[in-house]
Amino acid sequence: MTSSYFRRFEGRMPPTFEPMSKRRERAWHFWAGATVAAGLWYLVWRWGASLNPDAIWFSVSVAFAETLFFLGTLLFYFDIWREKDTPRRSAPARRTDAGLDDSSEPIGVDVFVTSFDESCDVVEPSLEAARALDLPPNVALRIYLLDDGDRLEMAALARRHDVGYLRREDNVGFKAGNLRNALFHSSGDFVVICDADTRLLPTFLIHTLGYFHDPKVAWVQTPHWFYDIPEGVDWDVWATHRGGLWRRLAAPLFRWLSRGHRTGTDPFLSDPAVFFDIIQRRRNRNGASFCCGAGSIHRRDAIFDQAMKRKAKEIQKMTEGAAKARLSALPCVPLEPYRFHVSEDIYTSILLHGDVQAGWISVFHPQVEARMLSPWSLQAWATQRLKYAGGTFDILLRENPVFKSGMRWPVKFHYAATFWSYLSVLWAPILLLAPAVSLMFGITPVEAYSIEFFVHFLPAVAFSEIAMMATCKGYNLGAGRTLSMSALPINLRALSLVARGKRPQFPTTPKKPGFGGTWPVVWPNIVLIGVMISAGLVGAIRTKLGSEGYSASMLWTNLFWLIWNVGLLTQLVRAAFWHPALELAQPKVGAELEVSDDYAITPV
Template structure:
């Protein structure tokens, strides 16, 4: 078996995520309150005293977009308001007694590893890691390799690692259909879901099974940790590559100023730390964290009871009385333990959180218990993001959970915050292009960029920035902001496809290095950034020519926002380029001092 690119990252250890301290939480709440107050004052001033009568349509459109953006801020603040970790409990040897099915002396646990077209070099370490998982006392562990590619090489690999191999004749239902097939050919009380690259840590079960002592817990989700994220390149390395004979004093100056900063670290904005340690962890206070598929463990009873309930439209008591024997359920047509959808994990979470009577609970375990591979090219990144966006938008338009019967109002607000971010495709383009419109026409969205504007605008921005810094626990917010703008063309494409009735597809995220098609996926960002740059030049020219309405304040403010927007748009192409040149031979090390070489391994 050939050596895989990720083998050089095996030494990396997972991070530990401490809880938010009481002092930091109090400071975050104080700054969030300030932000809400300043936001209310700004919007009141915006609608009552700042609309530009000379460009009323444009001014009202921008003010509306700002108001919708403010509503998203309020929902996001609710989503991340407070941490509420579920107390950990040791894995119980008699945990099956906490289910409503016939108790058994042995708790059976199945590990499902799903694969479609991934190579043996990706799947083999995953099987080895599953084999090394510690099995608690009085538990029986069985590993299943669910191959939707029906490949003999995978069957041989499963046999080599002592796993049961399952495949099927069709790929109906994508990953959800693959999991359904596995559930119908297994009988474990609990099911661990792994993607082809999800390598469980040995104590995965010891650290997650204990939560199921609460009989209402349906699943436990653990964080995704991408252990192969590139470290990036320092400024001195980049300078030495493109100007190897530059003066020594210049290299030393660059080294002193930027020695520790790395460019193109996580070039494809894949690090999910903020999502898991801030958003998912804080949704857990209301048992509202949703399933993210890989590195999660599920109670079989909850999966089938919810599926039967959704299919038969009966009440909960009737669903409990239905036979959940996998052999018999295999012939029950239309049953979807995991909903057949490109976002099967999110869709199934919505169904479980909507069970009337006694809702199933989800638990978020805050520490990584597995490691995974990140997208290694712009093509892989865009494929993944388009899939996420298309699945979420399809749920919004056709299976909206906000008005679903049986869901608690707290859960509704959490899901509203999740889906509202995808709806921003309606107003983010307007905010993105508003500075360009002003520089082209000389029309501003406010009467004037006066002292009154800055007195209302700047306190709100500063308070919000401080609140976000305190709430993020030191995690970088830059990537999230870049992601919201860099993925805008993908979001628009996904919405257009879903609105036209195209069902979102489930292409597996490539796990191999790829550069050939990167530029095709990055072309929209580059073209839009180029258009904004040309508009900036037009605006400067019109100001220098003394055109009416082209004041210095209008020029400076809109150039600032135009530059900011271009920076966000170019983040992904720039990082992709640096990542690509970082793979080539590094002859520039010959020009570095010993200290500089140490900073550029």
């Protein structure tokens, strides 16, 4: 069954995320300081001595974009400055140990497995994993399947596994509303949030409940681990499906160009290790790692505490408004433990982190405690990215915590780093297209590509690369840059929709392989690549002809960045040609392919 494709990856084991060594931390801090100093030196010179008076608006625009990126670097460096894990403790043995009442009842834990349109073969392993959890002493577990699709097959699945089944008559609030409904039909002291494909590891509760010895801990987030990320196929296998000539000529060439033996490895750059092990883990030093939904466990009292306070504020505002308008009745204000929003996880995080009176904090547990499924189609990837970007922009423009009182300033800076990274969609296109503009029209953002320019520019770039290599603990630096550049058109679309007042939608990410429907996703990247290649050809020809404004240094400097940018944009185009059947087949060279009819490969 193609929808159960993930069964073949059952043997994969989660990675272990090691703490940052003191030696590496010292190196990171040194090179980060050097980068900031070199960046300031470059920007002072850039604004004071390098602006091109013959193309002043172009020059100022590029310098302004560089300055905004530097400010983003400062926020990012603060965001990941130091790693500080919360000491792990054994699970609380008594209710009072977890900041609860002093009754003799066991500590109640509810596991919520949310579903809307996912198939039974995706949801069933999640229920099986929840039932296989190792329970600490004095813990009572209840498992609920939250079916927002109101399907008979899901009700039967819940009965078969002897778990609670909760459904609704409507889909108000979507996932947030689904969770809200479950909270009103359950009573556990702690709530574990799972998506339909979240398969908790047996140690989840053993390793996370201990953090709740601190009564101020509102939730614990664990890393997302996609255990089905494609490992790719050998170039020889790939070329075999395209005939003997392809195999003899293309495989060696592509192996040399890619500097690897395999193609299709993590085609959609889904591996979230950098985000969780570098960013979330280091926000933990300020109790500021935000909730990412699945794989998290929450204190019920904290969820309802912020919901009640928010409802009281809304009632107060409405009462004042009613008094002014002399209204005799007030509309009902619903209690939303999870705010009805496409990004209900980060929204709830903001509300709890902003409650200065309660002093709620979060904990990031640095090791994997659940396995999940990654996008296996370009459409699924685009759906996920549009949802992330739309939810973030909606919060940024309408409920921005940075400009509200109540939140501690270090926590505000962590959220500001997230918002700034998404806002870079406004100035990233300037730097992306600047080399093409220069080569097409013969204008430059600097007065001259002189030795003085490179003396100021190269140290800032080189120090930044060294700093990132030091802090990222061996992770692939190019993946993040490629992802941000490839997703640029999607993020621009998300910002445009939110700015025009269209609230983000709640589509679920497809949980099965797919192929097709890629053109709407990749056409902006293809157009940009075409524009850049055309600009490179124009620049080369006009330099050869000795046209005014063109020189060898101008040509080669801009060609370097043009090729760099084209390389980043091509990742999404390459992903459009990745076919899940190739990953599922994995035959030996020369063997006959045997895959499902839905994803059959026809040799050329």
